[in-house]
Amino acid sequence: MRFLGRRLAALVLLGIGITFVAFVLTELVPGDPAAANLGQRAIADPAAVQAFREHYGLDKPLPVQYVLYLEHLASGDLGQSEQSHRPVRTDLSEFVPATAELAVTSILIAFVLGISLGILSAVRRNRLTDQVLRVISLGGISMPVFWLALVALYVFFFKLGWVPGSGRLDPGVLPAPHVTGLYTVDALLAGQFDVFVSAAQHLILPACVLAAYNVGLLTRFTRSAVLEVINNDYVQAARAKGMPERTVVLRHVLRAALPPIITVGGLAFANVMTGTVLVESIFAWPGIGQYAFHSATTLDLPAIMGVSLFVAVVYIVVNFVVDILYGVVDPRIRVA
């Protein structure tokens, strides 16, 4: 409980720190939100500019703006976005699930493939399988994601027709009633299987593209972690007892190798949740990455603040979960 309390306190402090830094940095940028959001005529109309500044509170001194922001934040109000004209909280509730659906699917693919291939690579160390997998994993890490996304779209949608094109659903297909914001889950909850199929079809390719980097990363980390323990005495003892090699690897080797894999996996998940802008752009996926990009380019301060807070929360929560998982897989950490 103390650990949890410390983490929550850190979350609040970090959140306040993030909002402060974002406020100051946005003020330092030599641009004007009114100029970025109003049209070429409206910006020349003092009444329109004044109305814009008053509406978004930009007519007040920065410290006052910041204090007001914190006051509203305390009641869960993240302000109104200058680009979408909606509450930032409403925007986030729409965009975060879109990215989460993509990120969770992607990270599941990455974990399954990355850990499996990493173990295989370690078990067959320096053999042809290992060498091929090392080259493939290096490719996964090295390939620019926007290039991979375009090539994947071209090959699997345009040439082969195995998957549909961009977007979260086929044109004209409406999402199921909003429950979680995850289209696949909401469709299943509503019993709309056709919507589920459409959502799953649209999800698979961007998720695989997004997973490519992490598959490579996890393959290499898993291989390295497994090799560190695969010849330890207790592993040899397990073999000497006559345990099948599969059991030895999965029960004794992988368990000992898991902590560093969990660390990397946690960071990979946080990165995927917060760094999907290129994949989202190419696959027309309306997620938090695109929202963050548009917010930054239009100096949409409330949205920038909302996204910054979201990113901070993701990293804190992921680190927290990783710490908990350490205890689950390694009793020595749990006792400590």
Added chain:
Amino acid sequence: MAAVSRPRNIVLTSLVVAVAAVLAACGGGSNTPTNHVLVVDKSFDMKTADPQREFEVSGGIVAKALYSTLLTFKGSDSATPVPLVASSYTASSDAKTFTFKLRSDIKFSDGTTLTSADVVFSFNRLINIKGNPSFLLSGITVSAPDASTVVLTSSTANPAIPFIIPNPALGIVNSKVVKAHGGTDQPGADKSDTAEAFLNTTSEGSGPYTLKSFSTTSEVDLTANPSYFGAKPFYNTVVIRNIQAPTQLIDIQKGSNEIAIDLSSDQAATLSGNSSLQVKASPGPNVFFLLANDNPKISRITPNKHFQNAIRYSLDYASYVQLAGAGAIQTPGVVPSMFLGALTPADDAQFDLTKAKAELAASGISNPTVNLGFPSDFTLNGISFSTLAQKVQANLQAAGITVNLTGSPISTALADYRAGTEQLGLWLWGPDYPDPNDYLVFLPGQLVGLRAGWAAGADPSLEALGVQASSSTDNTARGHLFQQIQRQLNTDGPFFPLIQPGQVVVATKGVTGADYNPTWTIDVAGAGG
């Protein structure tokens, strides 16, 4: 034991989910659009579906489909306003009073009859919201002597009004319903009007479509309005999707009943051999231009008229057209080729390096170095301003002028441009409405003139011509006056018009009527099959 089995379970569960997703994906687009659905791919700049607040390209497409206007244009034409909700209109001889008679058979999507009260409410709401499109009715008073008549009275002569009225921002809303959901047309509406959220979920217009779903980031779905007074649109459903240009290029080749409107000329060129697509590239209405600041406090070099002439002659205009690709043309003046008062190619500025060097020598400035500001992250019609700026730098270098590229992201570059602090600037002007009055901003003391440090009184004869052109009611005379203004701008002004980039519209075979119009981009109700 338990600690080991948990990761294994996670792995197995993940595997099952992944396999399920792959299996589902193997269907390969079983829900592809049926023939009654038109798909429009557009890179969104969408902010709202509220007609009195929208003034973006994407918002214009949506508002045009949902709301009717007093006047409109046919197809790609933007030179002749024709009645839509109005049955007829008259203008006073001084171009200050415009009287519109309304049709009596027009109903909103809920069956309510449209009256002059709805027009007055919509127009006053636009004015008092003080948003992006409010300037369209600046200085105009709206009144309704009876239920079928609307009168617009301008404080100054404004012959451009019939060209402004077709703008989708002047779409007429159902005043009773919008008022009931927080809308107001009274002064102070910028603070008190709260109808935007409602209008983002429900359309309250009399256009050919109604709003089915609206998202500023993913897609907007429209469905045919059964109460529409005009011809029933061919496509019962329209889906406008937020898709970036590289993805549009792939999607359109696999699509059916689909239109892509963000492809660059280069991208469109890759589709030229595709018999399943129709590619239309024509000069667009945006004018890219270079400016040299006339304010000696900003630069001691750029106000020099010989120096400005040196710039004018050193620009290799043909190479800019080539860079812009299919559909692009050199623009001889600031008014684009499709509008009243546009100059003809006979007035094109000519590239002449010898003259450029002679003008530079006559300026008395040796080895000049100037800064060029531009939006470094901005690309329009497939043309990157960074690439254009490099070309300007190379052209001017050949004439003996050193140019430092001082581009910055558009949100910051705009601040310098609008403050009039750039020595040289590379920018564009897109039409707010299809009338040459919109280009008076380039005159001394006007919006863009001031950005080039060209203060009021700097060129009295040109300013007098501007006053005359803006108030003339005879379109032929106006056209001649605007041509005269532009010729004078080309010799005495600090602006150097470069190009009108091509506007590309790609449609799948069978889709008809996908015509580009500068006022609303694409009229989805005009598309057929």
